[in-house]
Amino acid sequence: MAGPALGSAPAKRWRLGLRHLRWIFLPSKKVAVIGGGNTAVEEALYLTHHADHVTLVHRRDTLRAERILQDRLFANPKITVLWDHAVEEVLGTGKPEVVCGLRLRNTKDDSEQTLDVDGVFVAIGHSPNTAPFRETLDCDSEGYIVTTPGSTKTSVSGVFAAGDVQDKKFRQAITAAGTGCMAALEAEHLLAGLS
Numbered sequence: 001m002a003g004p005a006l007g008s009a010p011a012k013r014w015r016l017g018l019r020h021l022r023w024i025f026l027p028s029k030k031v032a033v034i035g036g037g038n039t040a041v042e043e044a045l046y047l048t049h050h051a052d053h054v055t056l057v058h059r060r061d062t063l064r065a066e067r068i069l070q071d072r073l074f075a076n077p078k079i080t081v082l083w084d085h086a087v088e089e090v091l092g093t094g095k096p097e098v099v100c101g102l103r104l105r106n107t108k109d110d111s112e113q114t115l116d117v118d119g120v121f122v123a124i125g126h127s128p129n130t131a132p133f134r135e136t137l138d139c140d141s142e143g144y145i146v147t148t149p150g151s152t153k154t155s156v157s158g159v160f161a162a163g164d165v166q167d168k169k170f171r172q173a174i175t176a177a178g179t180g181c182m183a184a185l186e187a188e189h190l191l192a193g194l195s
């Protein structure tokens with residue numbers, strides 16, 4: 001890569017977010033959230049405002065989510081946690097096809113069951129879309145581009161990284177815009193110094 005550049009590519013999200021929720025603002029719906037981390041638990045809690053019942057499907061028997069989130073989850077009467085189950089298939093019906101259930105496998109004894117749901121929300125983490133840069137720029141073990149603290153500088157002089165590709169904590173539009181501004185200013189300063 002030559003010259004100053006703003007490196008920004010999206011984090012691939014393994015969840016369907018709020019923009020996919022238009023159809024579900026009906027209190028009689030049952031939905032499933034897949035996952036066991038903070039994202040899954042937050043999503044399950046949020047969905048209780050818009051669905052009749054939420055089943056959190058997790059392939060293990062403990063959650064990775066923070067304790068405070070777990071406490072809220074377990075205290076919510078609209079949420080059931082289905083431990084030790086992995087999704088084998090999302091079942092659909094009708095034309096156009098809509099979700100009607102999940103085929104689940106028990107991870108301990110391999111038995112199968114079907115869960116009737118009207119919607120599925122996959123929340124099994126984030127994978128930053130940094131593959132094209134991993135050979136060139138220093139990335140951490142999860143694939144996020146490493147930047148100098150308080151800066152958008154990467155391991156290659158003149159290449160700046162902003163947004164979700166370098167931020168595994170906040171991953172918000174406003175923080176992405178903020179680091180985008182930082183990257184633009186740093187690129188400008190670099191160019192000014194070069195000219």
Ligand SMILES: Cc1cc2nc3c(=O)[nH]c(=O)nc-3n(C[C@H](O)[C@H](O)[C@H](O)COP(=O)(O)OP(=O)(O)OC[C@H]3O[C@@H](n4cnc5c(N)ncnc54)[C@H](O)[C@@H]3O)c2cc1C
Nearest residue numbers: 008009010011013017018162163164165171172173174176
């Ligand atoms: C469902 C959902 C709901 C969200 N809700 C909120 C919210 O309510 N509030 C909030 O603050 N944030 C929210 N976010 C997070 C917010 O959208 C992101 O943090 C923000 O968009 C990250 O900005 P970014 O520029 O880093 O990445 P992106 O917005 O993903 O932009 C990356 C850009 O890079 C381009 N690109 C990718 N690969 C290449 C390539 N090889 N070459 C050239 N271009 C490439 C893409 O086309 C895209 O235009 C939400 C995200 C999702 C998915």
